[in-house]
Amino acid sequence: MPRKPSVGSGDERLVGADRVLAVLVELAGLPTGASLDEMTQRTGHPKPTVHRALASLGRAGLAVQDGRGHYILGDEFLRLAFAHHEARPEHVRVRPVLERLSERFAETVHFAVLDGPDVVYRDKVDPAVGAVRLSSTIGGRNPAHCTGVGKALLSRRLLTLKDVEDWVGERELVRKTPRSPGNAAELHAQLAQTRERGFAVDDQENEPGINCLAVPVYLSSPSEPSGAISISAVAYRTPISVLVEAADEIRAIIEGALGRRERTA
Structure with a gap:
């Protein structure tokens, strides 16, 4: 066909x-x-x-x-x-942070932005060592509701269940894995937890065997995220618990280089 x-x-x-x-x-x-x-x-x-x-x-x-x-x-x-990609100011500012985090955790690090119901990956750094690397690509997309970067960004925009319901609309939230949020109520609960923690997690919700922790970044505004950075790890190599335990360190590295996140819950 x-x-x-x-x-x-x-x-x-x-x-x-x-x-x-x-x-x-x-x-x-x-x-x-x-x-x-x-x-x-x-x-x-x-x-x-x-x-x-x-x-x-x-x-x-x-x-x-x-x-x-x-x-x-x-x-x-x-x-x-590539000339257009290299000329993006956000790319120039974010790349050193991605490299530092990838070196620290020996995992893949992404910078992504929200585009409607999806996230778009604007930059990616793979670990210098390690047999397993992720297949994600710069310019690639994934559903926002089941990715760490997506939930980190949605948590700042969708503050109430009504906000989430309006955002979902008539769409079906696809469960890419059995762990993916499949309706507005489930997504709302995860976004509320994300706001409380200050970071988002994807515990094998977008792809089996892959988890991540994501933090919003504020490149041009103290209150509106420009995008989010995530450490995306192979679950057997770096369990989600390891990333959660290192959340303060991850946030400190990002905020130390790119500015502090907006603190209002």
Whole structure:
């Protein structure tokens, strides 16, 4: 079955530049590239349309053909993406803290922001040593309600059960594991505990075998978090109890470098 892209207000109405962007988005999900026939099948668009879109991307340096004739993202796309990422002020400020925490705990550390019902990872530092590393990627997303970074940020916005219910709306809170909060009442209880503690935990709620502790960070405002930093650990190597016991140390490292968190419960 062809998988149509999500660019535009309706796939059946994609025209012109929208089609080019739809092909670009599809190609970005194929790190080893794809043939013209494969791209046609995946997008569900006519082959001439896909070919013209790839040609447009090629002229801009955003797509190239490798030695097998497969299309892959071009170096110009990667240059633009990484130049933009490196230019983010938050990235420059947060990176040393991520490196310090990763070195201290020998685990992966993330910086993420809230985007609607999801969190988006803006930076990541893997441990220098250790056989197991996480598969998360910069720019990747996860549901906010079952991640430490998401709950750290939601706890500052959703103060009452009504707030949580309004945020959830008609959506279903997906239980990614049996430990995930599955309704507004369960999430509200976790957010209340997060406010009381000053940090959030994800005890294998987003991915089995992975837990984390997250703290909001305040880069531009003393009361509105800019994002959150989490130490994401392999559970058998660093149990959640170890991270909770080190919460004061983690918070001190973050606040010492980036400023103190807002103290009002």
